[in-house]
Amino acid sequence: MQVIPAIDLLDGRAVRLHKGSYEEVTVYHESPLEQARIFAEAGFDHIHVVDLNGARSGEFVNLPHIREIISELGISVQTGGGIRKYEDVKMLLDAGLSGIICSSMAIKNESDWVRSLKEHPEAMILGMDLKEGKIAYAGWLETAEESVDSFLGRMIQEGLKEVLCTDISKDGTLSGPNFDLYNRLHNNYPGIRLIASGGVAELSDLETLNSAGIDAVVVGKAYYENRITLEEMASFNY
Template sequence: MKLFPAIDIIEGCAVRLVKGDYAQKTVYSKEPVSVAKGFAEAGATYLHLVDLEGAKNGGTPNLEIIREIVKESGLLVEVGGGIRSEETIQKYLEAGAFRVILGTAAVENPDFLKDMVSKYADKVAVGVDIKEGMVAVKGWTELSQESCFDFCEKLEKIGVKTIICTDISKDGLLAGTNLALYHQLSEKFRVNFVASGGVTTLADIEQLQKIGLYGTILGKALYTGNIDLKSAIELTKGERQ
């Protein structure tokens, strides 16, 4: 199972939110490049990077610092947050990202998603952010009319290979992840699922690995010290992640 340590960016700083609430923000570092390099030094291969300003308002306000993170860390960086046009996809890929994550655009513009998957294949993943069983959009500030399972079925038919699935109710609480949800998803669909939200302990990682998930995102638990990245990598078969 692949591990994706996470950096969420607002105004060039590495932050974490609680349940996606922008009013409940903790700044963990004003130097996200250093944070990314620290993950690399611990043995990470991948990085999950979200521009929270982009997610809420669109645009690429943190593009230059994301470019610097890719260059300086040497990590394989996937980027999400406000990616709603092909121009933005191209900007991030040209900045060195190995994969971009569509969220709001995938929900609101399925024809755009089809075109981008056709053109960029597995360089395009989709973030499915779930609140009360429905898919949330625009930085988790609004609910769509799409249920989680119906939407994932559509994504599979379109040809999406990787889905990053976040249970918003678990995010940032350090209270465990939604194992039942990920088990259901992995049983029902033939895509690569990445678990996100509430992964708090090495035991959580172990349980997700038993389900057979493609990957999991490690967020707040890394910043608080609840999970040691080196130990997590060792647990996931000791492979370079």
């Protein structure tokens, strides 16, 4: 199982939200580059970066910080937030991003999402953020009416290879992942690379996900709150 350290960017700073609320923000580092450097020096060659400004407004406010991380450290970055159309995907790929996570575009602009998926199948990641069982988008402020299984089934037919699934009720809570959710998705869609996100609180959570055969997991707050060390996280990547 791959463990992917997370950096959430808001106004150029590394932060975490509580359950996706922009009203509950904790700043962990003033410099995203220096935070990414800490991960790189610990042996991580791939990180997860979310542009929270972009997720809310659709503008890539923090792209210069992401470009700097890639150019200075030479690590690969998957990113989400603010991606609304095909041209956004092209711009981010041209900027050096290795993975493009889309949630709003997949729901609200399906034609551009499917085009991106067909042209760049290895780079496109469906951001399936779940709020009370429904797919949330637009900074987790809106939810789709189509069921998870219906939408996911259609996207797999279009060539989807990778899903990053977040249980919003768990995100930033340190209350443990939704193991039932990830087990169900892993068992029902074995051909999909599944990245779990949200709720990781301690080493045993990573061990449980690893034992369940989950492909990857994003870790953010548990690291920032000193619940899991970088050494413990990195031990799964060998």
